[in-house]
Amino acid sequence: MSQVPPQDHDYDKTEEAHKLYYTRHDGVLSTISQDEDIAGFPFSSVTPFCLDRKGRPIILISNLAQHTKNIAERSEVSLMIQADVHRNTDVQAQGRLTYVGHASPVPEDEIDEIKYRYVRYLPAAERYFEAHSFNYYRIDAVKGRFIGGFGKIFWLTPEELLMDNPFDEAAETGIIEHMDDDHQDSMKLYLKHYLNLETGPDNTVKMVGVDAKGFDIRRDGFIHRIWFDTPVENSNDVRMAMVHLSKTARGEE
DSSP states (O other), X not given: OOOOOOOOSSOOHHHHHHHHHTTOOEEEEEEEOOSTTTTTSEEEEEEEOEEOTTSOEEEEEETTSHHXXXXXXXXXXXXXXXXXXXXXXXXXGSOEEEEEEEEEEOOGGGHHHHHHXXXXXXXXXXXXXXXXXXXEEEEEEEEEEEEEETTEEEEEOHHHHOOOOSOOHHHHHHHHHHHHHHOHHHHHHHHHHHHOOOOOTTOOEEEEEEOSSEEEEEETTEEEEEEOSSOOOSHHHHHHHHHHHXXXXXXXX
């Protein structure tokens, strides 16, 4: 469940695609099979992901996995991302996005930052390193195909789909730590007011990321997106946006 970001009355395909792309953290990865029996056929597997500071998907995959072997030979992949589908829901009526691009290992000098970010979003990943050899891969966009419903079908360029994060690692970490240490009540208020999620003393709430359009809160293992009313560019903008969200939630604005 995610808050719907504010938008103009005119349909904005980029904004609609962002509603989905920046609220999901799992998808179906399709690679080109290199297995001799099915060489050249699409091969699909479920994979979690997070986005880097350029908005590109980061996946963590085992060297022993078939999709990793496929990528080693052919970098062309697609990542299909779909809105939550509930029982008795028409799956074709739900939004979905196919992200098409090239997958390649994350450069060694970026591993520490990528790991820090990935584990914030997907903390269960830490145990993967105790088993087989896992490595981070980035998918660079070539094109995106967004379907938002009847008559809402668009191709998206990388420039339309991806969004640069205005915060470097240090700035983002500072915002996260400040919210986690000093504003637990505010984050619980956001979840209750904007997403109708009650949060009691037994629920763990933690901010995991912030970008130009909003921020992500992990509540008991699930990530929820809260959108700013207007994009932010710096830490002061974030502070003002948070105050506005709080006042609105309390009925003070």
